[in-house]
Every structure is written in structure tokens, then in C-alpha cells.
Amino acid sequence: MRRTRPTMSFVEYSDLIQDGDVVIVYMGHNSVMPVKVQHGSQTQTRYGAIRHSSDLIGQRYGSKVTCSKGGWVLVLHPTPELWTVCLPHRTQILYTTDISVITMMLELKPGSVVCESGTGSGSLSHAILRTVAPTGHLHTVEFHEQRAQKVAEEFKEHRVDHLVTVRNQDVCKDGFGVTGVADAVFLDIPSPWDAVGHAKSALKKHGGRLCSFSPCIEQVQRTCEALADHGFQEISTLEVLLRVHDVRTISLPLPDFGPDHSAPSEPRTTEEAPPTATLSPASISIKTTTPPREMPGHTGYLTFATKPRT
Amino acid sequence: MADNEDEEYRIKEGDCVVLKRGGIYKAVQILPRKKVIFEKQWIFLDNVVGHLYCTTFEILSGGVLQPKKEDKDTESSTEVKVTGTDNRNIVDDGKSQKLTRDDIETLKEQGLEGQEIIKQLIENSSTFTNKTGYAQDKYIKKKKQKYENTVTILKPTSRILAMMYHGREPGKICHLRYDTLAQLLTLSNIHAGSKVLVFETCAGLVLGAVMERMGGYGSVIQMYPGGGPVRAGVESFGFPVHFHKTLHEFPICHVNALLAGSLDTTVKDPAAEEEQNQPEAEQQEGSPEEQRMETTAAEDAAPDQEELEKEKRKEVKVQEKKVKLEEKRRKLAAAAALLEGRDADGLVIASRFHPCPVLLGLIKFLSPSRPFVVYSQYKEPLIECYTKLKEQGGTVNLKLTDTWLRHYQVLPNRTHPLLLMSGGGGYLLSGTTVALDHSKPAGSSRSEEPAPKRQKTEKLRE
Numbered sequence: 001m002r003r004t005r006p007t008m009s010f011v012e013y014s015d016l017i018q019d020g021d022v023v024i025v026y027m028g029h030n031s032v033m034p035v036k037v038q039h040g041s042q043t044q045t046r047y048g049a050i051r052h053s054s055d056l057i058g059q060r061y062g063s064k065v066t067c068s069k070g071g072w073v074l075v076l077h078p079t080p081e082l083w084t085v086c087l088p089h090r091t092q093i094l095y096t097t098d099i100s101v102i103t104m105m106l107e108l109k110p111g112s113v114v115c116e117s118g119t120g121s122g123s124l125s126h127a128i129l130r131t132v133a134p135t136g137h138l139h140t141v142e143f144h145e146q147r148a149q150k151v152a153e154e155f156k157e158h159r160v161d162h163l164v165t166v167r168n169q170d171v172c173k174d175g176f177g178v179t180g181v182a183d184a185v186f187l188d189i190p191s192p193w194d195a196v197g198h199a200k201s202a203l204k205k206h207g208g209r210l211c212s213f214s215p216c217i218e219q220v221q222r223t224c225e226a227l228a229d230h231g232f233q234e235i236s237t238l239e240v241l242l243r244v245h246d247v248r249t250i251s252l253p254l255p256d257f258g259p260d261h262s263a264p265s266e267p268r269t270t271e272e273a274p275p276t277a278t279l280s281p282a283s284i285s286i287k288t289t290t291p292p293r294e295m296p297g298h299t300g301y302l303t304f305a306t307k308p309r310t
Numbered sequence: 311m312a313d314n315e316d317e318e319y320r321i322k323e324g325d326c327v328v329l330k331r332g333g334i335y336k337a338v339q340i341l342p343r344k345k346v347i348f349e350k351q352w353i354f355l356d357n358v359v360g361h362l363y364c365t366t367f368e369i370l371s372g373g374v375l376q377p378k379k380e381d382k383d384t385e386s387s388t389e390v391k392v393t394g395t396d397n398r399n400i401v402d403d404g405k406s407q408k409l410t411r412d413d414i415e416t417l418k419e420q421g422l423e424g425q426e427i428i429k430q431l432i433e434n435s436s437t438f439t440n441k442t443g444y445a446q447d448k449y450i451k452k453k454k455q456k457y458e459n460t461v462t463i464l465k466p467t468s469r470i471l472a473m474m475y476h477g478r479e480p481g482k483i484c485h486l487r488y489d490t491l492a493q494l495l496t497l498s499n500i501h502a503g504s505k506v507l508v509f510e511t512c513a514g515l516v517l518g519a520v521m522e523r524m525g526g527y528g529s530v531i532q533m534y535p536g537g538g539p540v541r542a543g544v545e546s547f548g549f550p551v552h553f554h555k556t557l558h559e560f561p562i563c564h565v566n567a568l569l570a571g572s573l574d575t576t577v578k579d580p581a582a583e584e585e586q587n588q589p590e591a592e593q594q595e596g597s598p599e600e601q602r603m604e605t606t607a608a609e610d611a612a613p614d615q616e617e618l619e620k621e622k623r624k625e626v627k628v629q630e631k632k633v634k635l636e637e638k639r640r641k642l643a644a645a646a647a648l649l650e651g652r653d654a655d656g657l658v659i660a661s662r663f664h665p666c667p668v669l670l671g672l673i674k675f676l677s678p679s680r681p682f683v684v685y686s687q688y689k690e691p692l693i694e695c696y697t698k699l700k701e702q703g704g705t706v707n708l709k710l711t712d713t714w715l716r717h718y719q720v721l722p723n724r725t726h727p728l729l730l731m732s733g734g735g736g737y738l739l740s741g742t743t744v745a746l747d748h749s750k751p752a753g754s755s756r757s758e759e760p761a762p763k764r765q766k767t768e769k770l771r772e
Binding site: 011012013015026060061062063064074075076077079080081096097099100101103104105107109110111127130131133134135206207217220221224225235236237238239240241242243244245246247287288289301303306308309 | 316319362364467468469472488489491492493495496497499501502503504522523524525526527653655677678679680681689693694696697706707709710711712713714715716717718720722725737742743744745747
């Protein structure tokens with residue numbers, strides 16, 4: 001009972017790679033890059049060239065593609081999470097750990113209407129769109145004209161432009177461009193306290209959720225004050241840190257205590273112990289995990305609040 | 311207040327709601343004249359029907375609820391803002407509070423509002439005015455928590471239910487912390503329109519969270535162990551009826567047969583046998599009560615009539631059973647049809663079972679290039695999963711992670727991390743499926759290699 005799959009988009013899976021798709025080329029541990037599939041075009045990787053017409057189009061997502069130099073790569077279906085680790089940075093971006101908590105604490109789901117500012121590189125935007133599709137909408141505001149343009153192009157390429165409106169304006173001065181429609185608002189701007197009033201008016205009359213992301217505690221302080229002044233409730237600030245555990249087989253050497261005279265030798269010979277086994281092993285290997293030597297210790301504080309019904 | 315657009319935000323009879331006071335939550339259903347215990351108090355929820363969600367109610371005597379009037383802050387009752395600068399002269403002699411325990415009890419019995427009691431406590435505290443402003447705030451906050459008798463009615467969401475379960479019954483959800491659940495939902499790319507496999511023993515919380523993210527689009531197949539799927543948590547979400555049409559179930563004990571292509575969903579016998587093997591209680595929920603009612607009725611009747619009734623009931627029961635079996639067979643066939651294509655879009659595992667066999671069995675139902683996430687309270691079984699997956703191939707992007715969650719108190723001049731944080735919210739193993747390389751069927755042959763050689767090749771790969 002195989003389903004007929006639509007064309008790929010960031011909010012819908014498809015089975016086969018088609019002309020115009022954006023695929024994620026996986027080249028090994030933590031090494032991925034996005035490729036826009038076009039008839040007749042070629043992409044260079046360190047394993048050789050990929051010819052789109054013969055190597056990609058018509059292939060199943062998840063298959064191995066042999067490159068011109070004989071090396072191979074895997075072609076993956078795009079997801080917001082893969083996009084986050086390979087998108088072109090135009091700003092500092094939000095990563096999946098924070099995005100996950102933001103999505104749940106803002107109570108996003110299909111049908112949610114969300115306001116976001118700034119759009120930045122669109123890392124969070126893609127995750128929001130994935131979650132609110134097919135009936136929700138994202139109103140995103142970016143005051144940097146070139147960034148706003150670029151991200152709008154990406155939304156189109158990723159076939160999610162029907163779900164999002166990009167506005168090039170200053171959220172602190174001009175707000176989100178909508179009033180009384182949002183279920184949730186997300187702020188990632190240097191002075192979120194200046195946008196709290198606009199956030200309030202963008203939210204639905206019956207209420208909604210707000211999140212503000214700030215790297216510095218002074219920003220959090222001012223935001224919380226502004227939120228309380230505007231009548232927001234359930235104000236709560238938190239921080240999430242991801243710990244990655246590297247799975248390793250480690251080998252622990254055993255010290256040599258010399259011959260053990262106190263141990264009874266008789267029972268050992270009755271068990272099947274060949275003479276060589278009496279030589280104790282020099283080491284024992286076990287499966288364990290090690291933390292990475294360095295890890296991101298801080299991304300930002302997440303402040304959540306509920307707008308009550310007005 | 312009676313806007314039409316408000317209708318969907320009004321509390322209705324039969325709704326599943328969440329009660330909230332401070333950081334404490336409890337999920338209940340609104341039923342007429344139903345007594346509910348919340349925070350050591352009996353309450354009746356009849357009065358909340360018709361009000362808007364997020365309304366805060368005051369608990370009056372007899373457990374009756376009444377919407378709370380505009381927030382007159384407790385601060386106003388302590389207008390006398392005389393504060394000390396430090397605590398050098400504050401001595402703990404245990405006599406600073408002039409009111410005795412009995413006095414406070416009488417105040418409560420008089421039906422005095424919580425705010426009034428707090429005011430009395432402040433007035434009768436000899437040290438209060440010597441405390442610093444911060445200490446005064448803290449004192450009021452503490453007393454407020456204890457004496458304010460309010461409850462807020464919320465619409466259930468995965469945020470609220472995940473926090474509720476983690477706070478009240480972490481054992482029931484394998485200590486899955488809400489931020490870990492959030493990671494799980496994102497890493498598995500749960501979204502509308504996909505076909506997702508869920509294996510969970512988290513009371514239905516994970517299943518409900520997945521369903522919420524799917525919004526009634528696509529399909530969810532719950533793979534369940536034992537006699538039947540557990541869905542208490544799903545009920546608490548109060549999903550609309552059409553959501554349940556997207557929910558399928560498949561017993562994990564038939565997975566091998568399905569994979570081997572030997573599962574016959576047209577024959578009734580295997581299902582029937584299984585039904586008989588099930589413990590009685592699981593067959594139908596309402597049965598104990600029904601039986602009780604029946605027995606009391608039978609006592610009054612004449613013996614021969616009793617006999618007759620008994621037979622009748624038997625017949626009805628047999629008939630009911632037949633219908634149920636047919637229904638069960640139909641459901642099994644529907645779920646099997648969904649699985650057979652082996653083209654699922656996501657896999658979520660969060661259970662008290664050893665995750666390794668579950669993962670290796672269920673991952674076979676996924677399309678290539680699809681995410682999967684396994685939750686475990688412990689790290690070691692996930693290390694084993696990781697190792698096995700590396701051995702058999704067919705996955706990339708394997709990551710074993712956990713998250714730390716830290717809450718902050720943010721107040722003017724008193725901002726700091728909360729003193730208490732959760733020690734652990736479990737671990738996740740996530741990854742992406744890829745097409746198995748058929749040129750060298752490594753999976754089976756490699757596992758038959760002698761152990762030392764296998765270890766060596768693994769080390770090489772790392």
C-alpha cells in the first residue's frame with residue numbers, strides 16, 4: 001500500500017528526487033550541504049562531482065550516490081533540522097535544542113498563527129513552518145532588507161512560501177503588521193522590551209504565548225519587567241543545554257600484581273582453563289560514552305509568558 | 311463578554327481540562343456533581359461550565375468555585391512599606407508570630423479570604439517590618455502559596471500535560487522531562503500529513519504529543535505491548551473526534567509475523583485466542599460496575615427468572631464479544647495495511663522496555679531518509695542501540711544526547727538560577743534511515759564474525 005507522494009517540500013515528505021528539489025547531501029559525520037537540483041547541473045564534492053540529471057533526479061531519497069571520483073555520498077530529504085546545520089549563515093542562528101523547547105512551550109501545532117522577529121537566517125522559521133502547516137501561518141519581520149529578500153527566496157525554493165509572509169520593517173517601531181491574529185509570538189532581537197507592546201497587540205484577543213530569546217541577563221531583566229507591565233502572566237525564564245555523548249570503546253589496562261600465591265590453584269584447573277588463560281588479560285575493553293572536550297555552554301535565555309484574555 | 315468568537319474558548323461539560331495552582335497541575339474531566347480532590351481540597355467543577363478557559367476561580371466553602379474578581383494585589387494590603395536594611399537584630403525566638411495555630415484555624419473556619427488571613431499574619435508578625443523589602447516579598451509569596459484558595463482552569467496542551475506528568479507522576483512516563491519530550495518531537499520531525507510509528511509506555515503522553523503535532527492529518531500507528539494500548543494520557547488532551555480516526559494500533563507481538571509476511575488478518579482464530587488469553591479486566595472497562603448492578607438486581611428476582619436472565623445475558627455477551635472480535639480484526643487489518651508498505655515517515659520509541667529489540671524491529675518499517683528517536687531513562691541501553699545500528703548499517707547521523715534544563719528567578723536585583731534543578735530527564739538516541747547497501751550484505755554476516763574482529767572493525771570505523 002504505497003502512497004503516491006507529492007513533490008518535496010520542507011513540510012511534506014516525498015519519495016523520489018525531482019527537478020527543482022532541494023536535497024541535503026550527506027558526506028559523513030557532521031558534514032552536510034544543501035543542493036538545489038537542476039537538470040544538467042553539477043555539484044562538486046570532495047568525493048567528486050554529482051551530475052544532477054543522472055545521479056539525482058529519479059533517485060529515491062536516502063540512497064547512496066556514487067560521485068565521479070568513485071567516492072559516494074548519501075542524499076537526504078530536507079528537514080528543518082538538517083537545514084539548520086547547513087544553511088548559509090547571515091546572522092547568528094537558533095539551533096535545534098532551543099528550537100524544540102520554543103516550539104513546545106509556545107504550544108505550536110498545525111493551524112497556529114505565529115509572529116516572529118527577526119527572521120535572521122530563517123533557522124527557526126523553517127521549524128515553525130513545519131509545525132504549523134498545512135493550515136497555520138507565519139508572519140515574520142526582518143528589518144534588514146537584503147536578509148528579508150534572501151529568506152523570502154529560500155521559502156519559495158523550499159516550497160513553503162504559501163505559509164509565510166515576510167515583512168521588511170522595524171518590529172520595535174512598526175510591529176508585526178498584523179493585529180489580534182497570533183497564537184504565539186517569538187522575539188529574537190536586541191531590545192525585545194521595545195517590542196512587547198506590539199507583541200501583545202499581535203496576539204489574539206483570547207490570549208496566546210510569547211517567547212523572547214536573549215543572550216544577556218540584563219536583556220532578560222528588562223524584558224520581564226516589560227512583560228509584567230503589559231499584563232503578561234506565567235512569566236518564566238529558562239535555559240537548555242545539549243550534551244552530546246560520543247559512544248566509544250575504551251580499553252582500560254589492568255595492573256600486574258605478579259603471581260598470586262594465596263589463590264587456590266585446584267579449582268581453576270578443574271574448570272576448562274588452558275595454561276595460557278592463567279596469564280591475566282592486559283586490558284579490558286568496554287563500551288562507554290565520553291563528553292566532547294568542549295561544548296556550547298550558553299546560547300541564550302528563553303523567557304516565556306502567557307498573554308491573558310483581554 | 312458573550313462574544314460569539316469566544317464560544318470555542320468556553321469550558322463545556324465533558325471537556326478535559328487541567329486545574330492549575332502555582333506550579334501544580336491536575337488533569338480532570340468536567341462532569342456534573344463530580345467531586346475532585348485538588349491540593350488536599352474537595353471541589354466541584356459544575357460552576358466553571360460556560361466560563362472562558364484561563365479563568366481563575368476562588369474556592370468557597372463546600373468546594374464551590376466562583377470566578378475571582380479583578381486581581382487586587384496582596385501588596386495593597388501591606389501598604390505600610392516600612393522595611394529594615396539587614397537582619398542583624400532579627401532573632402529566631404519562635405515568638406514573632408502572635409497568632410497561634412488555633413487562631414489561624416478559626417480564621418479559616420470563619421471562611422476568611424486567603425488575602426485577609428495573610429494580612430492578619432503580617433499584622434501579627436513582630437519581625438515583619440524589620441525585614442528587608444526582599445524578605446517581606448518572599449514572606450508574602452510563601453503565605454500566598456499556602457492560604458490563597460484559587461484554581462485556574464486551562465485547556466490541555468502537551469506543554470501543560472508534560473509538565474504535569476513530570477511533576478506529579480514521573481514514574482508513569484519513565485521520567486521523561488518536558489524539554490526531552492520537546493527534543494523528541496522535533497528530532498523526529500513530527501508534522502501534519504506524515505505516517506508515524508509510536509511505541510511508548512508513557513501513559514499515552516508521548517502518543518498524545520505526537521497527535522497534537524499532527525493536527526489530525528496523516529496517520530499514527532501505535533505499536534503496543536501486551537493486551538491493549540494504554541491511552542490515559544491521550545484522553546487528557548481532549549482531542550476532537552476526527553483525530554482518533556488517524557490513530558491506529560498494532561500489537562507488537564504480531565510484528566515478526568508481519569515482517570515475515572505470514573500475518574493473516576482475514577482469519578479470526580488467532581485474534582480470538584489472543585482475546586481469551588487477555589485478563590478479564592482489559593476486555594471491557596465498564597464491566598465490573600455492570601456486573602455489580604446486575605447482581606443486585608438478581609437478588610430480588612425469583613430463582614427461575616434469574617436463570618432465564620442469566621442465559622439472556624450470556625447470549626448478549628457472546629454477541630457483544632463477536633462484534634468486538636470483528637472490530638479488533640478489522641483494526642488489525644487496517645494497521646497492517648499501513649505498515650506493509652514499509653514506508654513510514656517517522657519512529658518514536660519511549661518505553662520501559664529494552665529499546666534495542668524494539669528499535670531494530672520497528673526501524674524496518676521506515677522509508678529511507680526518515681528520522682527516528684529513541685528515549686530511554688538510562689544511557690547504557692542506548693549505547694547498545696547505537697552499537698547495533700552501526701553494525702547493521704542503514705542509518706546515519708546517529709546522536710546520543712541529553713539536555714539540561716535550568717530555570718531562573720528573574721526579579722529586580724534578585725536574579726539567579728533556581729536553587730533546585732532536575733537531575734536528569736533521560737537520554738535520546740536519534741538518527742536518520744538510509745537505503746541499505748545491497749552490494750555487500752554486511753548486516754547478517756558481520757554479526758557472525760568473531761567478536762575480537764568485530765571490535766577491531768568498529769574501532770576502525772570510529
